[in-house]
Amino acid sequence: MEFKKKILCIGAGYVGGPTMAVIALKCPEYRVDVVDISKERIDAWNSSSLPIYEPGLQEIVEDRRGKNLFFTTEVEKNIKNADIIFVSVNTPTKTFGEGAGMASDLQYWESTAHQIVKFAESDKIIVEKSTLPVRTAEAMERILKTHNGNIKFEVVSNPEFLAEGTAIKDLLEPDRVLIGAHKTQEGRKASKEIADIYKHWIPKRKIITTNLWSSELSKLIANAFLAQRISSINSISALCEKTDADISEIAHAIGSDSRIGEKFLQTSVGFGGSCFKKDILNLVYIAKSYGLYEVADYWESVVKMNEYQKSRFVRKIIKEMFNTVAGKKITLFGFSFKADTGDTRESPAIDITKALLNENAKVTIHDPKALKNAKLDLKDFDKDIIYDTDPYKAAEDANAIVITTEWSQFKELDYSIIFDSMKKPAFIFDGRNILDHNKLFDMGFNVYPTGKKQLTHFS
Numbered sequence: 001m002e003f004k005k006k007i008l009c010i011g012a013g014y015v016g017g018p019t020m021a022v023i024a025l026k027c028p029e030y031r032v033d034v035v036d037i038s039k040e041r042i043d044a045w046n047s048s049s050l051p052i053y054e055p056g057l058q059e060i061v062e063d064r065r066g067k068n069l070f071f072t073t074e075v076e077k078n079i080k081n082a083d084i085i086f087v088s089v090n091t092p093t094k095t096f097g098e099g100a101g102m103a104s105d106l107q108y109w110e111s112t113a114h115q116i117v118k119f120a121e122s123d124k125i126i127v128e129k130s131t132l133p134v135r136t137a138e139a140m141e142r143i144l145k146t147h148n149g150n151i152k153f154e155v156v157s158n159p160e161f162l163a164e165g166t167a168i169k170d171l172l173e174p175d176r177v178l179i180g181a182h183k184t185q186e187g188r189k190a191s192k193e194i195a196d197i198y199k200h201w202i203p204k205r206k207i208i209t210t211n212l213w214s215s216e217l218s219k220l221i222a223n224a225f226l227a228q229r230i231s232s233i234n235s236i237s238a239l240c241e242k243t244d245a246d247i248s249e250i251a252h253a254i255g256s257d258s259r260i261g262e263k264f265l266q267t268s269v270g271f272g273g274s275c276f277k278k279d280i281l282n283l284v285y286i287a288k289s290y291g292l293y294e295v296a297d298y299w300e301s302v303v304k305m306n307e308y309q310k311s312r313f314v315r316k317i318i319k320e321m322f323n324t325v326a327g328k329k330i331t332l333f334g335f336s337f338k339a340d341t342g343d344t345r346e347s348p349a350i351d352i353t354k355a356l357l358n359e360n361a362k363v364t365i366h367d368p369k370a371l372k373n374a375k376l377d378l379k380d381f382d383k384d385i386i387y388d389t390d391p392y393k394a395a396e397d398a399n400a401i402v403i404t405t406e407w408s409q410f411k412e413l414d415y416s417i418i419f420d421s422m423k424k425p426a427f428i429f430d431g432r433n434i435l436d437h438n439k440l441f442d443m444g445f446n447v448y449p450t451g452k453k454q455l456t457h458f459s
């Protein structure tokens, strides 16, 4: 079949895979190739067991794969043939040299730029899909200009706002699509070509076009604002536990103000995921590099508050279990950084587990989708941890259950069976406030919600 346009995506991860699957679904006249340096990942995309779990993804991939959606490691041929190249490689926090622990590590991004220069034989639009520091496109353009042929590259920013666990829904019905381009004739033309892809299923009014730098920076700022809300509500959860005010009542009361809004006010054990911390630290680094130290301090406090919420949670567990968890079995319900994903990157459960092991607790972990990743994250502690796919078995003989992820399955469990099989006194620490605390208390549990009054049988 002759395709109208050839789209290439470099990077077959949590963003590249689902985004390209949806583009292939909605634009059947376009050919979409997704390449990655990891053969293992590409093999998984071509198998019945995809490398990532996302509700609705499997069906779309199975529908389009081999028709207009292809996963391959053939970088050279695909760069040659592509009209539009989305770059969706990882941009983790730098772990070495200047800016270590703060700045973005752009080595993967830069190597794709060099690959494009090496293999391109025709004009192309290069789309920044990865989250990048503001003005990265400038560096990209400098590298692309080293091409010795008469080829034109136009760099466009099109950051991705999907959240894991709801990626397919977010891609099918986004709040907005953002496209940043130079305000030149070529820039406008490239911006329109990218908008034309999305117009296949997204209303025009939801497609926002800006200059390149606003688009790059908006992505970092969106994540910073979202994370700031979580740190704000989590800081107040600590105050609630001291005053018997109730964090859910407060979230409802303030969220009903349309200027504040009700979303992202769910208190937790802290935010996780591969992006919030990395993007805020990158923002802090950028602000510092321009000498804006007060701006940097302001945003860094969002990350500090998140660290505080995680350590506060562990301190509460230890204190309430008579100041020691040594030798006690503690069962974590949940290990992924949020529900409906197997992703455990920066999951608060990692820090919580390590802190409990440090106190000589015996940790058992149950999670519906994340046990494989949990084992990788905790490989250095293998002999001290039990992983169980059955929540009832995981809870047997436990002194405490700790809810670390808000999986809806955990609400459906029969906690009277769990209570009967546990050591007494039985503790439950609900780091996500998803359970019926009064009911658990009536069963005999000592219940410790987050940002709410504790319910205990101790006098």
Ligand code: NAD
Binding pocket: 010, 011, 012, 013, 014, 015, 016, 035, 036, 037, 038, 041, 088, 089, 090, 091, 108, 109, 111, 112, 129, 130, 131, 132, 160, 161, 162, 163, 164, 274, 275
């Ligand atoms: P990921 O690690 O899951 O995927 C990146 C992929 O790129 C990896 O499979 C890696 O092997 C591949 N890669 C690296 N260098 C390559 C090269 N030179 N050629 C081919 N493949 C290469 O990362 P992700 O979670 O998909 O995130 C990608 C970007 O999108 C990041 O900048 C991230 O901040 C941003 N983002 C992520 C999310 C999310 O929910 N995960 C959401 C929005 C934006």
Ligand code: UGA
Binding pocket: 131, 160, 161, 162, 163, 164, 165, 223, 226, 230, 263, 264, 265, 266, 267, 268, 269, 270, 271, 272, 273, 274, 275, 276, 337, 338, 339
């Ligand atoms: C987040 C953003 O929501 C996306 O828009 C963005 O594209 C993405 O980061 C990214 O750039 O990677 P994601 O990290 O997948 O998406 O998931 P979120 O739903 O934002 O949750 C992040 C963390 O915050 C989770 O640990 C979650 O449990 C926690 N959270 C979220 C709370 O503690 N309380 C809330 O009210 C909401």
